[in-house]
Amino acid sequence: MYPDLTPGKHLVLDHHTVADTYRLKRRVHRPTRDPVASVLCADRPWEGESLNVFNVHFNPDTGRHRMWYGIGKPAIARQRRALKSGLAGNIGAPQPYYLCYAESDDGIHWDKPALGIYEDDAGPNNICFKGHSAAGGCGILHRPDAPANERYVLANLDWLSLTTGGVCLAYSADGIHWAYKEPNGPIVFGESDTFNNIVYDPARGMYVVYLRGWHAAAVDWIIDWVGGSGRRMVRKPQAGDDPTASGKGQRADFIAQHGRIKNQRRRVAASQSPDLVNWTEPKIILTPDELDTNDFYGLAVFPYADYFLGQLWVYDDDETETSNIELAFSRDALNWSRLPDRPKFIPIGQPGDVDGFMVRSAQAPVIVGDDIYVYWTGHERPHDDDSWIDPIPDDYIEGRPPAVLRGKLRMDGFISLSADRRLGALITQPFTLQSNRILINAATYGGEITAELVEPYALEPRGKPIEGFEAKDCDVFRADNIHHPLSWNGNHDLTTLRGRRVMLRMSMYQADLYSITL
CATH class of the missing domain: 2.60.120 (Jelly Rolls)
Incomplete structure (x- = not known):
């Protein structure tokens, strides 16, 4: 009823x-893409090979746009899988993911101000947060009515040691200068290497953070690589496979030669809290069904009118290596519905486009006047390309670095x-x-x-x-x-x-x- x-x-x-x-x-109505090829790309020495837009805010009083995006440093980014495999516990090695800040008057042309917060070999930079060892998958919540030094809350994946890490919360008065509270342990332990975005549900008085969830139905299945172009084959283990490869030790060598053991699939999980201190055990809230590909890479959630809308990152980890975005909707931020025919909200671009393989959205669109602007990151390369294998295969195609794109919708124009x-x-x-x-x-x-x-x-x-x-x-x-x-x-x-x-x-x-x- x-x-x-x-x-x-x-x-x-x-x-x-x-x-x-x-x-x-x-x-479902798709955003009309901006005629410019991209609005922001990794064009600074410190930005590395990885870039993902996380949050874009617009202040109608000042007319200024603010963007927070993540970067990955070059050399270690290619080695991150091998590094992670040699450590004890379930948490990988610290990954060099940092949070950067940009500003714009029109949402298209962005400035990357020298913030003077972190030193870098490349000189002045716009890095605003590095966490303890990393700042991964940063989701930012603006709380105008909170105490001045806590008006911005950031949920991010960080490592406090080589074996201890999880999703941590940092706070800021201006969205630029961030600090952990003491004690600064994770609110959720585990490798939530996704977009850890956070929302507040005023109807229930609860904060909700969206995390990487895992299921292990296809235990110990193996992916073999075919060439170096991302074409792969899934199979069950065979005689001669290294049984220790799914754990630690020899896994890095096994990966480089054969692929990787597939014993977990990505799902969307959530944890909630009334006070940002006491958090519930994470529960999986979105799982693929018969109409879906096998992985849900993340869910970018924002309140709109009388709903929460979610941009679901649907990832095909078995066949095409592509990632498209679909819409989901909820009344309580936990129980989600989707359209039965699974239409794409933001599909990948054409082959050769900067978003020809993967798209990943910012948390919330930006409303300017009567228009809605949607931002997403485009990737020309597949998620599991061969750039991390040493030596890099001869047939590996470098491709362009990721870039941020923008599209426009009419007011309320999602569905x-x-x-x-x-x-x-x-x-x-x-x-x-x-x-x-x-x-x-x-x-x-x-x-x-x-x-x-x-x-x-x-x-x-x-x-x-x-x-x-x-x-x-x-x-x-x-x-x-x-x-x-x-x-x-x-x-x-x-x-x-x-x-x-x-x-x-x-x-x-x-x-x-x-x-x-x-």
Whole structure:
């Protein structure tokens, strides 16, 4: 049973908003890519071979954009797998992942200011956090109402020693100067080498951090490399395979010769806390099903209207080595839903594009005026290329370093209820009118939308329309408008109905409905 709708904006994603539909389909809308090839790339000596955008914020008061992105230092980045294999415990060697900071007036042209926080052989740099040994997969939460020195919270993967590490929290007053609290042990132990982003759910009073989860259904399966181009074959162990290769010691040599033992698959896990101090045991919250490839690499989560939206990094670790982004949505930040046909929100680009193999999103889009800007990192090379094998195979293709790209959506333009040439309809959950008008965000394409207000019903086949607000009285909508007030007989003032419990029924064809604001 779903609760009545409350005043405010409601996305039309599921039955929390829409009680029933007829001949309508949920449609994912992809961001329109910016015409520039990329808005930021690794072009400084200290930025290395790895770059991933984590967070982009926009301040409407100053008109300035802020970006936090991760980098990896060159030489050790290629050796990280071999280094990790020779250490005791489940935590790998400290990886040289750092957090960098950039600013922009337009979201396209970015400055990398010399912050003077860390010294580097290459000179002044924009590195703002290195953690204890590393700052990996940094997710940043801005809390305007928190104490001044804790208004920014950063969740990152760090190592306190060669055998002890996990997700740690750092704090900052300005988003640039970061420090751990004492004691600064991990809030979650384990190698969460993903985007460890964090959100706050005000309805439950809980912080939620999203982590790397693991499952081990395909225990000790082996991946053999075919050539050096990322083409691979999965098989079960055979006589002659090194049984110790799945553990420590000889694993690095075995990897270089044969591939790697596949005994874990990537999933999305979450831990929650009411106070950023006491955290629950992480639980896996998203697992691939029959329609998915085998790995969920990460989930970038942000609140939007009355939902949490998630950009799910869907990774094919067995065949293509590609990673695309799909949308998921949740009411409580823990229980997630997805569209049944698994449409891609941000697909990889064409072969040869800077995002031709993998895409990974920033945590949240940026809203500027009536537009939504989505940022993601594009990778021209596969995740498990051969750059870490020593010596590098002759047929290895270097490719370009990763780069940050940008795309644009209309307001609320993630998922719509879409009608084709046939007339379709929907009816909302009940709500008590508390405002003077109802707004829709919608677009028609040679079609139209009409609406009527009806009394709540369950057993009656239609529900009784309210006099003066029937479909025949509705002013037909044939336009593209993100803030259109529904009107009847030229009047959109609903003052006479305030305090009355109603449902909204809409008919539409050749149209998209994105949201309803009550």
